[in-house]
Amino acid sequence: MKKIVVVGGGITGLSTMHYLQRLKIEKALDIELILVEANEYLGGKIHSVKEKDFIMEVGADSIVARNEGVMPLVEELHLQDELVYNATGISYIYTNNELHAIPSDTVFGIPTSEESLESSTLVSDEGKEEALKDLDLPNESFTKESSIGSFLEYFLGKELVEKQIAPVLSGVYSGKLDKLTMASTLPYLIDYKNKYGSIIKGLGANKEQFQAAANKKFISFKGGLSTLIDRMEEELRDSTIIKGVHTTNIVRNDAIYEISFTNHESIEADYVVLATPHNVAQTLLQNEDLDVDFNKLKNSSLISIYLGFDIQDDQLPAEGTGFIVSENSDVKCDACTWTSRKWQHTSTNSNLLVRMFYKNSNPAFESMKHMSEKELVQVALQDIKKSLKLSGEPKIVEVTKWNDQMPNYHLEHGVAIRSLNEKLSVELPNVILAGCSYYGVGIGACIKNGKETAEMISRRILL
16 A cells, blocks of 8 residues: 655645545555645635625635636535636726726736727827837747746837736736746747737737636635635545644655654655645755755745725725736735625625735835734725725724745746756655645646646556
8 A cells, every 4th residue: 555645735735635535446546645734724825714794815815717627626526506706897907096997808908909908098108109019020039938027018018018917917926027937927928929920919819718718717615715625625534634733854765755743653655745835845855956946936925904894895986896006106005806896705795895915026015024913904994095085994804924925936937846856756756746836826726736746646656
């Protein structure tokens, strides 16, 4: 019998366990499955908090429905009846101290037609004229390993990128665009440029798939995203789950790995999956050769602040679901989601629930990271007053600090991951790195990575 230990009970670790358990039955694998989690609960960054009339997510607030593996997993867990979909509406950019609607005919703020570009209130006539060079300027040097910021600015101009595209993309991918590769963000854009001769024309030719995805694009569950975690834990009742246990190190003894803990007896395993942040994995492996690549991986920080009010959310701009903030604004936040509008299940009485985001790329973050919860709430209330012209004391507050826990896919990320895996295959075969630190941000990407990890282990066992 082969023993497989998964360290880390977030969505990647749980997905790995889920698919290993299915493969154990389907392929009659002689394996023992153990999941170890340091917290007293599973889910990692997925954790729903229910208080009074509100449901708040401390991490991600939804899952991209079209991502490979998402809906099959929902169906395997028999959660279809618990699904809820996001309300669609206008997204805004807050700039020059006022809200501007992002043109509807855009993808991540990038126009899909000349008419869409012309309709923007965010860009000057000069900026729109500069963006039209994309229609004629050929791609002679950019590849998928190039910076997406440099790529977009070269063809669409600085003003359109800074005022309309960068706020949206930076909000999704947690980083400056000039530090992010095409491959790790929107690789299809360079394909469109090469095929159609224009980013705008390429998006326009493929507009239907983006419009279809925009409707019911995101999913959650009636009881919050923790519904998914709870059901996955229930489905793993035939496996061993150990919670509240801190892993300290992993040592190879020939083909066996000894895993040690602070408050549990050691476990010997044939396979070890490290579904943890990369800095945790680095500490556990204690290998100088691997440190060279581990040290190239970067994390970002984020502060999330929920505020629930005893007022109806119809006081917000009609049809809106939130805003993103451009640089040099009079508010400190990077974005604001009108949660009760976007996710009706989060507010029983349709009272206003907003979520404010503050990133470490923001100049204000350095002082904010040392603030108390009370001080942070005052900053958020000031931002709401300036941007939404709303005053009042919240009846509920939920503050979460993700310090150095948000993966940042910079230009050297892919090279570092390839090098790590090559070294692991030689020095620590059957120790497998998994999760958003390496293979994609977002719940859908983590589910896919967990499934692929399980399938890879299954193939190795059957060899």
